[in-house]
Amino acid sequence: MFKHNYIYSLRLMLRNKQLVFWTMAFPLIMAMLFNMALSNVESSEKTEPVRIAVVNDDNFKNNQIYKEAFNELSKGDDRVFDIKYTDADNAKKLLSDEEITGYIAFKNFKPEITINRNGIKETIMTYVVNEITCQSNVMIKLAFNKLSDEISNGNYNNIQKIFEEQSQKAFNGEDGIKTVTPKNMSFVMIEYYSLIAMSCMYSGLFTLTLMNYLMANISAVGKRSTVSSARKSGMIFGSFGAAFTIQLFGLLLLYLLLIFGIRADFGSNVPYVILISLLGSAAGLSLGTAIAVLVKKSENAKFTVLIAVVMAGCFLSGMMGITMKNVIDKNAPVLNKINPEAMITDGLYSIYYYNSNERFIVDAVSLVIFSAVMLLISLRGLRRQRYDSI
């Protein structure tokens, strides 16, 4: 009975165009869309030069320190600024046309910044200018100290040298910073993990369809199956097995696309990735079964309910806004504890980012519990052989 039902279940699913689309084609399409949209996200995180203008009047021209500083800052590939030297009116126009982030004018040797709004670029600009001011002040103060020492000792020869030394100290000192960037910081990966989760959960559509075929109060073929001498358990296992097979196949395709086509990174722990995929698929299959048994309406209604539940889960696990998952973790963590998609996404995330065991195990066990609960709920409906009304 198992083999017979297994083979026919496979046929039934593969010939159902709608089913095949949602579970196999849709995730692949989404993967490609994500890739297109997200390919730039992380490269855009690197610094770009800020476009500014400097009012090129006498005030500025006579300001040696700033002139040199700006010159330095706009040289080279990793320069901080792209500077346009122009007159006051033109600078104003450039700003209102949004061609530059801001412009600097000098009054009494002090810089005055005009910007449009508060943003990161504006902050950087302000900061750098302040930095120059600060350092030149430092240099002056230090030089002044040193000079007053020298002069009180009667040394006038080293003025130039002193300035240079202090300048060096002020501008080029060591800062002793040790930067540590953890490995695997590509948070765009969350989108792809969320996609894997969605694909796992959509496998519920398979069991939904197949279970409908086995229940006498839902479909006519269900009646036939129920009055036949075939053991129900054999039929259910056959259906489940077929659904699981197709699901794994679809998931494999998705992984292939993600890993080789899109170069998504799943970390280095392959067995764990496989494990969570299997558990995730089981969760999806059992969800489908539960909906088939619990939702008492038409077949279309069940379909819609499953899709709605899966999409909501996707949203909560970060597919439509990567930070959503984290926000929920902080504000309503219980949601993440019952959302199987969050469990799968988090599991993959922990493999990628932490390479740790504990968090992953929690996710894996949660998935097992979820599947078990769903199946228990369905058991009553599946076992039932006599109905109150048909």
Place this chain on the structure above:
Amino acid sequence: MTVFNAFLKVIKKNLGTIILYTVIVVFFAAINSRTDDSSTQFVGEKPDVMIVNLDKGTELSGNFEKYLTDNTNKTEISGGDEAVSDALFYREISCVITIPKGYEKTVLEGKTPEIEIKSAGTQNSAFVKNIVSSYIRTQNAFASSGENKAEIIKSVNSALSQKASVAITSKLNTGALTKLANYYIFSSYGLMSCILFIICIVLTSFSETTIRKRTIISSMSYKKFSANLLLSCFTYALAVWILFVVLAYFMMGSIVFTMRGAAFMLNSFIFILTALSLSFMLSTFVPEKNAITGIVNVLTLGSSFLCGVFVPAAILPSWVLSIAKVLPSYWYVDSCNKLAEVENLRSNFMPIVINMGILIGFGIVFAVLGIIVSGKKRKIE
């Protein structure tokens, strides 16, 4: 009236879907309006930083910490190492600055203390690095020239407090405007889904051969029937639009009804008309109900990804944006972004008007295509 009633019944049946999408939009908007600095925007004047002071109690480290606090958005992350790592990953903080034990001692000895910065590698964290670097170097300069603790603190603070004066020309409340823009942008997903999904289902139901035959031979003229149907569809779309605008008001207050807010409303209204037109076209192209769900989802999600709804347009690669211009959502989102940033609305309204014009153009094209195809289909019968 009969047509309208039938329409209502279809809506009732699919109420779940409508509620789902509305809830998603509301949820997202609510989250967005609470967090002031959502890292999906990458806009913030002060980067979020976590500071760990292992030399607490010493004056020098205290001064350093104060400086950092003044110049960044000091954030506490509770929950241990894992939570901190998560926060870094999700760009909730851009780095963790650790002031080492024995900081003051090292400085007073004239040496450079080692500050560890755990960084997320973003523009924000690079900025933080510069802030720290500046302070340390300044401090070093004074420490190495023999000043004592109090003097160092005084000198460093004095040097660092020399700031250029900053004038901001914008009179806009950019924070609130950005939230409003984000709401409208994200709601395009909800609007598009609600309208596309329901209208397509209704129109395909009505154009199913069996029902269409009944309609054609009924005593209601086909023209009257079509007009009724169209009116019902429009009423529904209008209702959905009003719902979203009202929700906006509940969440963001009176800014929704300012001049600029009105521009947002107009933009989204034109958008729903375009969506209506698109639904009509889709229903003539794809007569099967089952295929519709798939296509609508691909369209709405695809548009939302490629046109800057889920991922900000500023971050999308330029080649993607060129492709996105084929989709109406792109022009809608572009208008929203412009409305949020543009200083002087009156002089800079032209580009937005052009965008709206393009949207209307899309709507007309969809409608015409739909009419042609449906005309052909009627004859094939």
Place this chain on the structure above:
Amino acid sequence: MSDKKVIEVKNLVKEYKELRAVDDISFDVYEKEIFGLLGPNGSGKSTTINSILSLLKYSSGNISIFGKEMTPDAYDIKRDIGVIFQDVAVFQELTVYENIDYFCGLYIRDKKQRKQCIEDAIELVSIGDYKKFYPKQLSGGLLRRLNIACGIAHKPKLIFLDEPTVAVDPQSRNSILEGIKKLRDDGATIVYTTHYMEEVEQICDRIIIIDKGKIIASGTRENLKKLAKIEERITVEIKKMDKEKLEGFKKLEKVTDVSYEGHTLVVSFSGGKNNIANMIDHLRNNNFSYRRVYSERPTLNDVFLELTGKELRD
């Protein structure tokens, strides 16, 4: 007809809240007979069948099939039962052949044996030309034939058919009825429910008539017809009639009822052997100008009408 009882139903009751859909029904079905359940829509036929099959929970009663108590997990009994439900139960995604193969496979494991069964079933309902077609492509009649093939492919000894000819063209209907007879001739016992009395009259050996959950009559065709209280009904097309002349007909021998409507005179007789001859004499003697005259025996509809005051097909 044999004496062996295949089905024994005793005091079956099925209640839905206040309504008794099946109200204390008892009957037996013997081996190799075609047993008919006749009744209008909503009378409880399908409910009875579903209860017998252990698909429905029933409130009280005893049901045994093949001498054993019928339960949902009586798999040995189920092996020899075939069911054709009112709604077509086939998979849209499988071809005709695959559908029959699937359902037959629920009973018969052996591939070779199954293959033979499938071919036999296809031949029995004559859908050999459509083996590779999908249900979508079949007409209503062909679909029903497929429905039957799926139900009997495993060669069951007891077959239930629940309104199998609803919305079926006459050609298919005939072929179906002939097929059923053949099945019985091959050794099966048939339980046939319908609200079409012509079918019941055509093939059923014994019949029970059900209305509102109760059996109101049972017996063979002939026995039942005797309940009709009319032996013969003669219909004449007459253009002109008046009250007096109408009364004249009532005086004929064994006349129980006379009616005239729409240029048609209908006279019912409770007995008599020469009724037509008498009628024609009367017509001639009274200078009626008439056209067609024909005579009918009572139908089960008449029986039903007699017993319940309503028509079968209300």
